[in-house]
Amino acid sequence: GQNIDQPTEMTATEGAIVQINCTYQTSGFNGLFWYQQHAGEAPTFLSYNVLDGLEEKGRFSSFLSRSKGYSYLLLKELQMKDSASYLCAVMDSNYQLIWGAGTKLIIKP
Amino acid sequence: NAGVTQTPKFRVLKTGQSMTLLCAQDMNHEYMYWYRQDPGMGLRLIHYSVGEGTTAKGEVPDGYNVSRLKKQNFLLGLESAAPSQTSVYFCASGLTVDSNQPQHFGDGTRLSIL
Numbered sequence: 183g184q185n186i187d188q189p190t191e192m193t194a195t196e197g198a199i200v201q202i203n204c205t206y207q208t209s210g211f212n213g214l215f216w217y218q219q220h221a222g223e224a225p226t227f228l229s230y231n232v233l234d235g236l237e238e239k240g241r242f243s244s245f246l247s248r249s250k251g252y253s254y255l256l257l258k259e260l261q262m263k264d265s266a267s268y269l270c271a272v273m274d275s276n277y278q279l280i281w282g283a284g285t286k287l288i289i290k291p
Numbered sequence: 292n293a294g295v296t297q298t299p300k301f302r303v304l305k306t307g308q309s310m311t312l313l314c315a316q317d318m319n320h321e322y323m324y325w326y327r328q329d330p331g332m333g334l335r336l337i338h339y340s341v342g343e344g345t346t347a348k349g350e351v352p353d354g355y356n357v358s359r360l361k362k363q364n365f366l367l368g369l370e371s372a373a374p375s376q377t378s379v380y381f382c383a384s385g386l387t388v389d390s391n392q393p394q395h396f397g398d399g400t401r402l403s404i405l
Contacts, residue, residue: 217393224398224399284333
C-alpha cells in the first residue's frame with residue numbers, strides 16, 4: 183500500500199527554526215508537495231521537489247532524498263502566523279496526490 | 292480573482308437525505324478534484340475530472356456521484372447521506388497533471404450527517 187508518515191504535532195518557539203519530516207512509500211514518484219493549512223481554512227501550496235536536494239523560498243526550505251523516501255520542510259525565523267498544519271503529499275505513478283495526515287505546528291512566544 | 296469557490300460552507304443533513312456540493316473555478320483549469328478530510332487522516336480523493344464531460348473514481352468513491360457538465364464547475368452528490376460521510380469536503384483544481392503544477396483548493400464544505 184501507499185503510505186505517507188509525518189509527526190502528528192510539533193511545538194517550537196517564535197524566532198526559532200523547526201524541521202518537519204515526511205517519509206513516504208508510494209507506487210511511483212512524480213514529485214513531493216508541501217502545503218500549509220490554517221485551522222478551518224483551505225490548504226495552500228508551499229513548495230515542490232522532484233529532484234534530490236534543497237529548494238529555498240524565503241523563510242521556508244524543502245529537502246528531498248528520493249533514495250531514502252524522505253523529505254523535510256524547514257521553517258526559519260518562526261512567526262506566530264506560522265502556527266498551522268503542514269501537509270506532505272506525493273504524486274504517484276498515476277499522477278494522483280497521496281497525502282499525509284499533516285503535522286500541527288504550535289508556535290509559542 | 293475568486294479562484295475556487297465552494298457552496299455551501301456548512302450543512303447539516305439527516306441520514307438518508309440527499310444534497311449536492313457545488314464547486315466553481317475561474318482559472319480555466321482542466322483538472323478538478325473532490326477530497327474529504329477527516330481527523331487524523333490525510334486528504335482522500337473521492338472523484339476527479341480531467342476535463343469537461345469526464346469523471347473518474349478516486350480512492351473513496353462509494354456513496355458519491357459527480358458531474359462536470361461545464362469546465363468551470365464540478366458537482367459532488369450524496370444520494371443517501373450516511374453518518375460516515377460526516378467530513379470536511381474540499382474541491383481543488385489544477386492546470387495540468389504536470390508534476391510541478393500545484394492544486395488550488397476551495398475553502399471547504401463542513402458537512403454533518405445526523
